[in-house]
Amino acid sequence: MKTSIIIPARYASTRYPGKPLAMLRMSDGQSKSLIQLSYETACRVKGIDSIYVATDDTRIQSEAHAFGAEVIMTSSNCANGTERCADAMMRATLEVDLVINFQGDAPLTPEWFIEDLMDEMLRDNIAHMATPVLKVDPQSYSHFKDDRLNGRVGGTTAVFDRSGYALYFSKEVLPYLSQQHLADPNNLPFYHHVGVYAYRPETLKAYTNWPEGPLEKSEGLEQLRFLENGQKIKCVEVDGKGRLFWELNNPEDVERIEQVLGR
Secondary structure, X not given: OOEEEEEEOOOOOOOOOOHHHOEEEOOOXXXXXXXXXXXXHHHOOOOOOEEEEEEOOHHHHHHHHHOOOEEEEOOOOOOOHHHHXXXXXXXXXXXXXXXXXXXXXXXXXXXXXXXXXXXHHHHOOOOOEEEEXXXXXXXXXXXXXXXXXXXXXXXXXXXXXXXXXXXXXXXXXXXXXOHHHHOOHHHOOOEEEOOEEEEOHHHHHHHOOOOOOHHHHHHOOOOHHHHHOOOOEXXXXXXXXXXOOOXXXXXXXXXXXXXXXXX
């Protein structure tokens, strides 16, 4: 399938203004911007035909051009990354079979997560889109609980059926964990949703015509608009291969991510 990666990036983040330009320290002591690290990860994905940074901000545009990325300037009215990807796809008149939304706040996303999504979308002609889910390990679980205890909105969890199709996504830790489950921290029965999406172009275009539903408005999760409109989202379980995954949601996450980059 002909595939494009679009990296949506906005400056005016509510929780972390200027987040795409946040600098992260590497193992060699040098620093790179969050958007550059995300772009470099996207460049490692096999089988991609084109990669774009999509933004409405000239500061992000300048940074992206400085490290060699192609940029599509989008509307400032895009409410989330999916709307920005749809806007970019239509403005650039991309003729592709698959659009990957590689959100610019997850530099720890391994390239094989995206490759697994592409493979699944080739196999599954029922799914309108696909997204990765990662079995939560004790360290990630502690991050989830630490965020919730301190009133921070951190990662997202996913619940799906036996065929792998999404039932719900939440910023709460779902499902509820009984003491019996907590007794075995190495087999926690919930999944961390990785904020990457593979859309069929017609599904992505349709998204912009649907109004925001009550679940999306309540959770602040763009993917819930697809579920509220009867779309099938395939949750693809991916293997972290021992690597910690975490998004940069809050300023407190910089240190967590730098620790991994340092290793």
